[in-house]
């Protein structure tokens with residue numbers, strides 16, 4: 001599947017066993033919703049191994065949310081289910097369309113020789129005039145603060161700049177939902193903050209774009225409107241970033257106490 005293309009898979013939306021009360025928000029205003037989603041794989045002996053267990057979450061439209069949890073807890077797998085790249089074994093998923101999945105490593109996504117050509121790449125199938133294409137590319141690059149790099153060869157960009165070009169590649173197709181898999185893992189602090197700020201700017205300047213951002217970095221939570229915390233394939237917390245941050249820090253402190261005792 002071409003992950004630069006907006007996905008069109010759709011599954012039905014059912015009512016809501018989530019961990020937080022969003023009654024004030026109308027059902028139409030959730031851009032991302034999963035209801036009791038599970039995902040299992042068969043191992044080489046044919047035994048079923050659960051990877052995602054009974055995960056429910058709701059993310060309001062226009063917000064920037066983060067998905068956190070220890071290594072191997074299932075973040076990327078859940079993100080791929082939300083992107084339509086994997087089908088859940090059980091449960092329901094509703095994600096507003098078009099949606100786009102942006103890879104951790106921008107070298108897997110940035111494919112054309114120049115920034116302009118790369119961002120325009122996904123527009124080929126839309127039958128746009130060259131003026132329309134130019135306008136859309138300019139708008140997407142401006143949103144991520146990369147318009148001045150229009151003519152730059154992609155291989156001369158830093159990791160953070162490539163990530164921003166990859167985000168522009170999703171925005172240019174007017175995606176409503178961006179699913180972003182650990183974009184800052186390979187970046188230094190300056191590029192990390194640059195990519196997060198580009199994301200925040202994108203959401204504030206675009207109508208109705210919602211982003212779910214997988215990260216390991218607790219300090220990135222301060223930029224989020226909401227957060228989901230997973231452990232062992234399950235969503236264990238879902239809601240206010242400050243509450244989730246306090247809870248993760250408390251868990252870390254208790255692990256440290258156990259190690260030191």
Ligand SMILES: Nc1ncnc2c1ncn2[C@@H]1O[C@H](COP(=O)(O)OP(=O)(O)OP(=O)(O)O)[C@@H](O)[C@H]1O
Pocket residue numbers: 041051069070071072073074075076077078
């Ligand atoms: N196709 C598969 N077959 C077997 N095991 C799998 C498969 N896909 C994922 N897993 C396992 O499921 C678990 C969750 O993987 P996933 O990549 O979703 O975790 P993660 O939270 O994103 O991890 P990380 O933070 O290290 O990137 C891991 O133990 C992984 O090895």
